[in-house]
Amino acid sequence: MSDDEQYVDGDADLVAGDPMPSARVPLSRDRIVATALAFIDEQGLPGLTMRRLGERLGVEAMSLYRYVPGREDLLDAVVEATVAEMQADDEVVNTPADGWQDYVIRLAHGVRRVALRHPKAFPLVASRPAEAPWLRPPLRSLDWVESFLDALVGEGFDDEAAVGAYRAFTSFLLGHLLLEVATRGADVGPLDVLEPEQEPGADALAEYPTVRRLAGDLSQDHSATEFEEALEDLVNRLALIFNEHQRGHH
Amino acid sequence: MSDDEQYVDGDADLVAGDPMPSARVPLSRDRIVATALAFIDEQGLPGLTMRRLGERLGVEAMSLYRYVPGREDLLDAVVEATVAEMQADDEVVNTPADGWQDYVIRLAHGVRRVALRHPKAFPLVASRPAEAPWLRPPLRSLDWVESFLDALVGEGFDDEAAVGAYRAFTSFLLGHLLLEVATRGADVGPLDVLEPEQEPGADALAEYPTVRRLAGDLSQDHSATEFEEALEDLVNRLALIFNEHQRGHH
DNA sequence: ACCTGAACACCGTTCAAGT
DNA sequence: ACCTGAACACCGTTCAAGT
Numbered sequence: 001m002s003d004d005e006q007y008v009d010g011d012a013d014l015v016a017g018d019p020m021p022s023a024r025v026p027l028s029r030d031r032i033v034a035t036a037l038a039f040i041d042e043q044g045l046p047g048l049t050m051r052r053l054g055e056r057l058g059v060e061a062m063s064l065y066r067y068v069p070g071r072e073d074l075l076d077a078v079v080e081a082t083v084a085e086m087q088a089d090d091e092v093v094n095t096p097a098d099g100w101q102d103y104v105i106r107l108a109h110g111v112r113r114v115a116l117r118h119p120k121a122f123p124l125v126a127s128r129p130a131e132a133p134w135l136r137p138p139l140r141s142l143d144w145v146e147s148f149l150d151a152l153v154g155e156g157f158d159d160e161a162a163v164g165a166y167r168a169f170t171s172f173l174l175g176h177l178l179l180e181v182a183t184r185g186a187d188v189g190p191l192d193v194l195e196p197e198q199e200p201g202a203d204a205l206a207e208y209p210t211v212r213r214l215a216g217d218l219s220q221d222h223s224a225t226e227f228e229e230a231l232e233d234l235v236n237r238l239a240l241i242f243n244e245h246q247r248g249h250h
Numbered sequence: 251m252s253d254d255e256q257y258v259d260g261d262a263d264l265v266a267g268d269p270m271p272s273a274r275v276p277l278s279r280d281r282i283v284a285t286a287l288a289f290i291d292e293q294g295l296p297g298l299t300m301r302r303l304g305e306r307l308g309v310e311a312m313s314l315y316r317y318v319p320g321r322e323d324l325l326d327a328v329v330e331a332t333v334a335e336m337q338a339d340d341e342v343v344n345t346p347a348d349g350w351q352d353y354v355i356r357l358a359h360g361v362r363r364v365a366l367r368h369p370k371a372f373p374l375v376a377s378r379p380a381e382a383p384w385l386r387p388p389l390r391s392l393d394w395v396e397s398f399l400d401a402l403v404g405e406g407f408d409d410e411a412a413v414g415a416y417r418a419f420t421s422f423l424l425g426h427l428l429l430e431v432a433t434r435g436a437d438v439g440p441l442d443v444l445e446p447e448q449e450p451g452a453d454a455l456a457e458y459p460t461v462r463r464l465a466g467d468l469s470q471d472h473s474a475t476e477f478e479e480a481l482e483d484l485v486n487r488l489a490l491i492f493n494e495h496q497r498g499h500h
Numbered sequence: 501a502c503c504t505g506a507a508c509a510c511c512g513t514t515c516a517a518g519t
Numbered sequence: 520a521c522c523t524g525a526a527c528a529c530c531g532t533t534c535a536a537g538t
Contacts (some may be wrong), residue, residue, distance in 0.1 A: 299529085508532085
């Protein structure tokens, strides 16, 4: 181990090959969390170790415990940061200006953009146990739920309809984004370079004629347009929920 | 079935009072995988350790390496076993007898049943990297994909339509089941008993009036009927895909 | 043929001690 | 006030040695 491992990134990204020994920026919880997220994005979750994270921050692992109670809590904080990033997305608004359909669609796109920005970290958002069973990933913060429900109710949704919409929306996002991110996130785990992508060879497909015949279609990527179509469909479904409950009230 | 667990008695710390002096059942890969799955169901993934698994099998951890290359491969095998269990479900058929809608619906129910049987293991099925990007969880085996595509094509689906249906179906299942399983799987992690379910108290909700007002609706569980409705909706969507492509051919 | 003991490298975490 | 060295318990994994 070389001694002076002080990587301190003044601004955001230090990419590869940038060993800048620098003026002692003090540790902070935010810096630790941000670095952890960047680390996961680059190396994948299994690569993130308290000791390696410390190294990256120019510090021994033990120092981290001044700012973070432990590794598990650190991961929770990373999730929180990612979720917050979604809320900060440009396209996302918290008050519908152009109808609830527009609101829902912007939200979906904003969440998707962040998910694709962090393909390796997004599964964490999906699978970390939430604080309450009704905080559903990926919209798993009180802020999110409040603003979502508030928006729909403000647009005329019944209470139950708003809750149903929240459930349908989160299911939709989770399924689509997790799968989309999986195809992207798998590529450059720093170990995968060595293992030549163990994709089932043409020989292994001998017993699977249909798969072999459709191999071309199967490996094409239409995730963007599929997301769009499924989203459109979801909006229609929400409209049904909306109307059903409206009718019930008159 | 794993009722044939063998506990080596002696002063190894056993939790349950079940000191059955064993009739030395030899180790085997299948037994190891089945025990690992049972272990995860009970203790959760983080609790599964090569050493503890060995203990449960009445054997030192090192013995496992005769049958399994390592922990990661063991987890892959657990996923494989779970996916196979879905295929073995009674309600699931591999050749449609009553139209593709019936086929798809049976499939969905079968997968859901297995997911709910293994709430702690299902996230593994969802998030473990697949062998190829087009093997989408939870239908992530060549067998699955082959029989699914085959069935739909046999029912008149266009090649592209069948692939589109596979994508839509997997997204649907993943989103819904992962969220449903999360609400169920969270409860009895053997540690959660001590931590009193850190649910946001009424005080923490002070700044979230809408959430507070809808707390009742939010914590109600309608997952079964929601699954049903969303599934019906998905089938309608697949019918659209079906028809679009049909039309394109004439 | 199947399992174990001992060992290694690495991990999360604690705490008294350094600056 | 902030960081480190040393230590502990536990982990995955290897391998020569036991039966």
